[in-house]
Amino acid sequence: MKVALFATCLVDTLTPSVARATATLLQRLGHEVVVPPGQSCCGQMHVNTGYRREAVPIVANHVRAFAGAEAIVAPSGSCVASIHHQQAAVARRAGEHRLADEAEELAGRTYELSQFLVDVLGVTDVGAYYPHRVTYHPTCHSLRLLKVGDRPYQLLRAVRGLELVELPGAEQCCGFGGTFAVKNADTSTAMLTDKMANVLGTHAEVCTAGDASCLMHIGGGLSRLRAGTRTVHLAEILASTEEAVTPDQQTRPAVSA
Amino acid sequence: MTATVPPKAPTFLGLPTAPRGVGHLRGDQSFPDAARGALRDGQLRANLGHATSTIRGKRAKVVDELPDWAQLREAGRALKAATMARLDDHLEELERQVTARGGVVHWARDANEANEIVTRLVQATGTSEVVKVKSMATQEIGLNEALEAAGLDVFETDLAELIVQLGEDKPSHILVPAIHKNRAEIREIFARTIPGVDPDLTDDPRQLAMAARTHLRERFLRARVAVSGANFAVAETGTLTVVESEGNGRMCLTLPETLITVMGIEKVVPTWRDLEVFLQLLPRSSTGERMNPYTSTWAGVTPGDGPQEFHLVLLDNGRTAVLADEVGREALHCIRCSACLNVCPVYERAGGHSYGSVYPGPIGAVLSPMLTGVEDNASLPFASSLCGACYDVCPVAIDIPSILVHLRAEHVEAVARDRERPTAEAVAFRGLAKVMSHPRLWHLAQRASRLGRLIARGKPTLPNALPPPVSGWTRSRDLPTPPRETFVESWVREHGS
Amino acid sequence: MSAREEVLSRVRQALGADRTPPEEVVRDYRLTDGRPAGDPALLELLVDRVEDYQATVLRCAPADVGATVRAALDQGLGSGWTAGDVVVAPGLAEDWRPAGCDVDDDRPAVQLADRAASVTAVAVAVAETGTLVLDGSPACGRRALSLLPDCLVCVVTADQVVGSVPEGLGRLDPLRPLTMVSGPSATSDIELQRVEGVHGPRTLLVVLAG
């Protein structure tokens, strides 16, 4: 299958290794990966901060960039949720009905990574090897908007060498919430503190998730604490093999197994 | 309540909102400022964490027990939506039925008018004491203050309301207004304020409840006027409903000669049958019980049983403005179960007082700004990480996150309309939107972000001391140093475009 | 414009001229429990649910209600009670009443606070939620009767026990003053911990006949 990769603005700019790992993984599974160069952002940050009118041209750019793609995959539950639940709505509210229809149609072919692997490709064992103690944080939009359910757990359980440990209070929000993390920094930090305590309580080397944004928040907090535990995106774990622990993984576990 | 009171009465979507200067819908601090103080209170956070996790567990257990919860929830949502679509007809029918059964119906445009009506009705009975059943509507309009200003003594009879009243505190939760207090703090309040209380009173919840019983018993027996709210009012029969636990509601609804019920206009339901849905959804969602201890219903006046004079005050106070908002009107479906508060990670940490309104938590963050007009509560729609836990538990499926996002835009657009020069944030977001919709500009901007590498000086993270708004992030979290190359750049370099 | 006219006209303005027609409400939740009223399994369920609220259930044959009410009062008041401690609903079946007890009349309601216990019938009982409904009929008595005495004894007959909330409400007259009772009065206002017994009767005893 020819898969168009939507890196998302945050991953593309700040953690490109996550997009690289997604591409590596899909190629290893025998699929052709294309990266439309006109891509930028899904528009979520604008919509969620109150700039829904300003988001319309961003949505239009996204639709333009991915026009004609057979399947679109993004390593971010939150961005995929925005594509599914927000893009067409903001276009329609602005009276851009054609754009709304196109966005809706594109959303139908857009998948979050774990859903794409399990539901579309029908694989849970992606042939990965990752000899570390890992805990999984189910990010809110993956969990509640996309309802990815236990797909990430299925994928992680099939990774050789990986020891999966349950995260207490897993379903509680980490406190990221986009601009919430800055506008309500104190509350956000209080939520982060509890999340980090739960993560550290598992004695995992790695905390993983399907959203680079939440991981940047949790990882940024753990790094500030100089805790040994690091954050690694699900795509990077799934891309790792005996031959190569994800080629460009920047967030290498601090403690080796 | 607000620092500056502009002369013009606020409106929202062309309809009058709840007036300023009366009631408890507006705080005197923004949410982030109020939350900052609350977050420093370790006792408060411990109390809230303990209480909300207890109730979350109970709710989950009794909800899972019902095989048809999803169907009940969908029926509840649809019933509320259908009711709102014909709200005028249902209100007129309710008025006809209540009147036909010996009740008197009053209409109140806003808090001031409702307070005047109730004060006048109480004064007409010649008594100086009023007993009250816990009611959100009367909290909202500041009825107690209005009655007290008229020289009347008001006694809250719900245990938590009593704790709040005796502690000269403010409610912080819809269902359990004193949730922010633990047993030791409650014991202290009772020991200090209840005349003649047993000096050996311990902090055992049973003993505390008994102290309240003794304190209020005599008041109930001599009360001549009671004021209540209502959970539901059935239009076709004129039947009012109060759902409660302690029996203080029954005391107030049964013993006095006169009963005055203040009810928001959105509480009407069309038919008696509709209660078969709501009386299953409400108790399981609120106290986590299969059914609350007492539910009382009455239609008008019953000779020989209960109050022989009954007044129903139908309150707007901004509700029609909420109704005018096609996205936000769903907030009027709320049955005040408080499940959304109990699951909210922001509420659990910041506490109810941070919201500045009698309606805290997720529902408060959407309802208060619409009742007052968004600009009077502009920080509330932003007081959420949009995690969506509230929507999942809401028994009538109110999509709170979507309304929050909608109100954020209403605020941004109102500011854009009212200000001559755009805010720095608006400039930034507009600029970014332009950049993000033109790939060439976007790539330039991404390259510019690499300037961050200069200040990182080879470290994997940026320094902590950065100017606002970035400092909001870096005070507690490291920011990664931007990489040498973006993903798309490197891919294009390797594969061509 | 009167407040009434103004509020109604605001509602109409808010809904707009071409208001969306009310949507169809689908009632595909359980309308009945599937078991007929009085089914033995429903009686079991009712007992389980009522006891879960820390109330006491005494079961008996229909002919033994009178004796079982007295046994319930023994439990609620201790065996030293006298007929004068107990007030019953005026329409309560003669053979259910303790001999010589006080029968409620049109005295001021607050005087009922002087009695230690009251005995009433119910209109319907919902097994799934452990709820008894009193409807103000002569057998159930006025509302104050089941409220002021500290111990409440309710007699339920098997044919009154239905499975679900919809079935229960279907049997009731919404024009009567109804009181739905699920256990003794309780509060969860202190640390969300349930404490039984506040302003309403602190002791609830249910006599289930059949």
Ligand code: SF4
């Ligand atoms: S919004 Fe929903 S969950 Fe929150 S109090 Fe209202 S009904 Fe309950």
